Amino acid sequence: MKTVLIKCGGSVIDELSPSFFTSLKELEKEGYHLLFVHGGGPDINALLELYQVPREFENGLRKTTAETMEIVEMVLAGKTNRTLAAKLTSHGFNAFGVNGSDGGFLQANIIDQEKLGFVGDIIKVKTDVISMLLNGRYTPVITPIATTASGVKLNINADFAAAAIANNLQVDHCIFVTDVQGIIINGELVPQLSKQEIESYIHTGLITGGMIPKVRSAVDVIEKGLQSVRIVSGKEVFFSQSKWVGTEIIAKEGILR
Template sequence: MSGIVVIKCGGSTLSDLSDAFFHSIVQLKQEGKHPVLVHGGGPDINRMLEQLSIKSEFVEGLRKTTTDVLETVEMVLCGRVNKKLVKRTQDSAGLAVGLAGCDANLLMVRPVDLDKLGFVGEPISVHTDLIHSLIEQDLIPIIAPIGVDEDGIHYNVNADTAAGAIAEGLDAEELVFVTDVDGILKDGNALDHVTDHEVHQYIDQGVIYGGMIPKVRAALKSLNGSLPFVRIVNGKHALFAAGKGLKGTKITKQATIESVS
């Protein structure tokens, strides 16, 4: 199935997503594309853990996930955050369905390091039949990154990693990372298109700095699969520029620049 666009919404940006953003998701569907949303929910998880007095820590950028933490993560991601995104999509006249990666064994994982990280998983396969079936019914899937292993045990999965795996499994034509800026900025202006080589140069030169660094690194990691390019966009606005298609910065591999420009 062609025309699939996987859109990853980070937890830190969810509260800033505009009505125009959700209208754009529905517009994608109306134009014959097939949006699939994958979301995080870090700030909401942090607040709930604090309310429940459950200790949580990060190890090498990943949340150490004990049994208590996992139960809280599932409750927040699959309940509050997922259903809020479903509602906002449907408020924009789209038909959405919320699910988690553990549903129908959609996102199969293995533990990253049980001793060090607990129930944190890395994707090993994506069973895409369910997503294809939902798309064929003109529904917009919205996926929480909870994976499952061959023994039926659930795992917390980094949302960037989950989105990349799902995009690759679906043979998506594009993966979009939603942020709170207009893309990769240089001299105050968003760049339309950069290569992976240029991204490394901009990091070294300080053009890309701060919170944008982990975002572009996640984008570059996603390019290791079959995806031709990744885009970074601002969720505070509509995804489209009049007559120009999707906004933001497109990132491609150096070798594919000729074919996608």
């Protein structure tokens, strides 16, 4: 089965353009089965604000107290997942919401309790759930919450979750959809970037905030052997006539595909 994993940023779910869905249809026409992982940054921030819970980030990762975690789950599972699933359904996809914390689907360890609180790194993905859904011609829409071995729920950066799922399922393409065209350096979209270039741009402060976990996840996927990893915009066409738009992450500098 040919598969494409699409991580849809919370930054862009409310702004997905008709041309984004046209790109999805083109992928389907080429025989790909789609699965989605979603983020939810802006929705989470809005509810934290309403509840007057302060927010804090460390290298693009959200510090998550027990109180924050409750809000994260409410928003991701109760709102963002529902919004994306409904949009996909209205465009003819058989969307099916999946909670990472159910049935041991996403299992994780705490990264650094002191620094980040209830934030995890995925150690195991039970891919059978996803295979079952894909075989039934459903389009899984995955919420990035995981559980520890003892059942504690952890907030997983959606880019990390997408990378772990892409690696475990060995998808054909992994795409990070966000609110910018790709990686922009000095005002210009960069069509291809290697790990070395990425690390130097993080070091010099040209890649910042939420783009850091995204590029690191993209590099992780490339290093685990997946051939096609891209960062694209959800506001524009990202795939048309078998051609991709956005930034492609490549294994080594200077190798053009």
